[in-house]
Amino acid sequence: HTGESYCLDDLTCTPQQIAEQARQHPAKIAAIFGEQQIDYQTLETQANVFSEILYEQGAKPGQAIGTLLNRSLDILISILGIWKAGCHYVPLDPTHPQAKLSQVIEDAGLEMLIVQQQTSELVDSGLAVQLIPVSGIKRTEQEKTEATENGLISSSVSSVSSCSKKTAYQKADTAYLIYTSGTTGQPKGVPISHGNLANLIHSMAERTNFDSQRRLLAVTTLAFDIAALELLMPLCCGGTVVIAEEETARDGEQLLTALSRFQIDTMQATPATWHMCCSAGLKDYLLEREASQESPFTILCGGEAIEMNLAKELVETGAEVWNVYGPTETTIWSGALRLSAGHIAEECVPVGGPLANTSFHVLDSKLRAVPEGMIGELCIGGAGLSAGYYNNRELTRSRFVEINPSDATLLSEPSQTLRVYRTGDLVRARDDGTFDFLGRSDYQVKLRGYRIELGEIETALQSYPEVEQAVVVVQGEGTPAARLLAAVRFSKTDTTAGEELQSRLRSYLTDRLPTYMLPTIFCPLDSLPLTPNGKIDRQAILTILTQESAHTVKPAHEPRTLLEQKLAAIWQQLLKIDKVGLHDNFFEMGGHSLLLLKAQNQVREQLEVTVPLVDFFRYPTLHALANHLSSTTPKTTLASRVPALEAGKARMKQRLLQK
Incomplete structure (x- = not known):
């Protein structure tokens, strides 16, 4: 199963394509963030200036430079500036705990890290990494001149031409190094070359008919590899990328407002x-x-398996809906299938449509092709294939393998072998050339778009002093309500009460893992169930934890204060339950990260209080969260907001109806 083919020599690297767009359309708007916008010429100029700043700070060609940035135009300027300095970027997520950030900084051997004032405080001061403030990027020629006169940057920087710096890009050079979850607790670095990236962007633009008239709304964190497509494909095509603000990206209603406000046609x-x-x-x-627009709206949906109900709902919007599929190791996406009513008439939504210069192979455990209609592991070859894991030869050898020539279909000579990546995804080929996605062959899962190695969470749990063994499972995998559950066996009998145990373990993991990797339930077990052959019985553990998470409200502890009652009403609506007790745990009642975002939005709308996501994990009970809000927000303010906000909300609804 192969996509179309074309000569890779005909492609130019991503920064060269963007520079060419700046030459052809200098005044066209390249990117927008909130009230800020930047044209192609200014984007090029600022990227050139920043590349010189990096050079003066000691950056050398081929060096990895980290980016720890909140959503802003700074992201684009930093990426292009890093490339123009002959280096590659390593994206870090500001929402990750310091320990996780330190792991990536150390493993990638970062000597430089681009930061903003808010994100610089997230870096462990004990690390030998130089922090480069993004404020060094000058927004205009006038500012650049003033900075030179004040000695902030040297005259050599100010004399940089506003035309593209002539960097000699090679397709084999690394464009970015991105980290994914690892089973040992150590994230895995995946280097992606300029050739890999150029093939992906060109193929996706061709497949989805993305051109210079299109506008894409970018909603993904830079540390998730699919963000690279959102940010760079529009620029390579001469279109416009609109970077959604942080709160907008987490709220459905705000996203729809952004689609309308910025005239978005792709997301x-x-x-x-x-x-x-x-x-x-x-x-x-x-x-x-x-009914009012000429151009069709394009929906790209990927990052995890799309469930049937959602696929039907998206197709019914009348938009062009693409089910995009691919692991990080093969450069963002390897397949893109435009969904039709025929595709979603079966039991599951298919994947398929290999991109250009890409091949799909369904193989057995001995890397032999399986007969059509049989289940096998999907292996991917072609121009998107990474060179392997950074500084990890053993893992590279196990996942990037050579397959027999008789099973390969993209060979120019019969004697050649084909290098492919073993995805670990189980699929079955359909008669129409698409594939049924049937789950994983290991303990790696996709949860709300994030690829998670359950072993990484288990390793973190087992580093807790009193935990002897830990197993993490997924409840409701493949559904919007999916959540992580953890079974733990202690080295000695733990007499901690249930609520305190949940709080201790959750607090411990919060300092070590991103919030999307935190289990919602921690259940102590005297022993872990085993299969007949002596292996951990994960299905039995899932059954036990599902039963343990069944919840009964304690009516003796009902919400008392106005704030507690308001929070209880929010929980009841989101969790679809009739009653919430004062000491009930949001996660034990079925809460998960998607509902958490909705809870955050509801609290912000109804109480005008922005609660960081991490605080929901730290104060998971109604009582604890209410006390926290009371202690961090003036009581008179909270008390006066509830009735006033109810009236304001009613007025807002009336205005929307009139509109």
């Missing part, structure tokens, strides 16, 4: 985000847009 997101948009009225918005 890529995970199924979880599309669920939010559908709940906010995406279908009505797109059907109304279709």
Whole structure:
């Protein structure tokens, strides 16, 4: 199963394509963030200036430079500046705990890290990494002149031409090094070359008919590899990328507002985000847009398996819906299938449509092709294939393998072997050339778009002093309500009460793992169930934890204060339950990360209080969260907001109806 083929020599590297767009359309708007916008010429100029700043700070060709940036135009300027300095970027997520950031900084051997004032405080001061403030990027020629006169940057920097710096890009050079979850607790670095990236962007633009008239709304964190497509494909094509603000990217209604405000015609997101948009009225918005707009709306949905109900709902919007599939190791996406009513008439939504210069192979455990219609592991070859894992030859040898020439279909000579990546995904080929996705062959899962190695969470749990063994499972995998559950066996009998145990373990993991990797339930077991052959019985553990998480409200501890009652009403609505007790745990009642985002939005809308996501994990009970809010927000403010906000909300609804 292969995509179309074309000569890779005909492609130019991503920064060269963007520079060419700046030459042809210098005044065209390249990117927008909130009220800020930047044209192609200014983007090129600022990237050139920043590359010189990096050079003066000691950057050398081939060096890895980290980026720890909140959503802003700074991201684009930094990436291009790093490339123009002959280096490659390593994206880090500001929402990750310091320990996780330190792991990546140390493993990648970062000597330089680009930061903003807010993110510089997230870096462990004990690390030998030089922090480069993004404020060094000058927004205009006038500012650059003033900076030179004040000695902030040297005259050599100020004399940089506003035309593209002549960097000699090679397709084999690394464009970025990105980290994914690892089973040992150590994230895995995946280097992606300029050739890999150029093939992906060209193929996806061709497949989806993305051109210079299109506008894409970028909603993904830079540390998730699919963000590279969102940010760079529009620029390579001469279009416009609109970077969604942080709060907008987490709220369905705000996303729909952004689609309308910025006249967006393309958006890529995970199924979880599309669920939010559908709940906010995406279908009505797109059907109304279709009646007044000439260009079709393009939906790119990927990052995890898309469930049938969501696929049907998206197709019914009238948009062009693409089910995109691919692991990080083969450069973002390897396949893109435009969904039709025929595709979603079966039991599951198919994947397929190998991109250009890409091949799909369904193989057995001995890397032999399986007969059509049989289940096998999907292995991917072609121009998107990474060189392997950074500084990890053993893992590279196990996942990047050579397959027999008789099973390869992209060979120019019969004697050649074909290098492929073993995805670990189990699939079955359909008669129409697409594939049924049937799950994983290991303990790696996709949860709301994030690829998670359950072993990494287990390793973190087992580093807790009193935990002897830990097993993490997924409840409701493949559904919007999916959540992580953890079974733990202690080295000695633990007499800690249930609520305190949950709090201790959750607090411990919060300092070590991103919030999307935190289990919602921690259940102590005297022993872990085994299969007949002596292996951990994960299915039995899932059954036990599902039963343990069944919840009964304690009516003797009902919410008392106005704040507690308001929070309880929010929980009842989101969790679809009739009653919430004062000491009930949001996660034990079925809460998960998607509902957490909705809870955060509801609290912000109804109480005008922005609660960081991490605080929901630290204060998971109604009582604890209410006390926290009371202690961090003036009581008179909270008390006066509830009735006033109810009246304001009613007025807002009335205005929307009138509109």
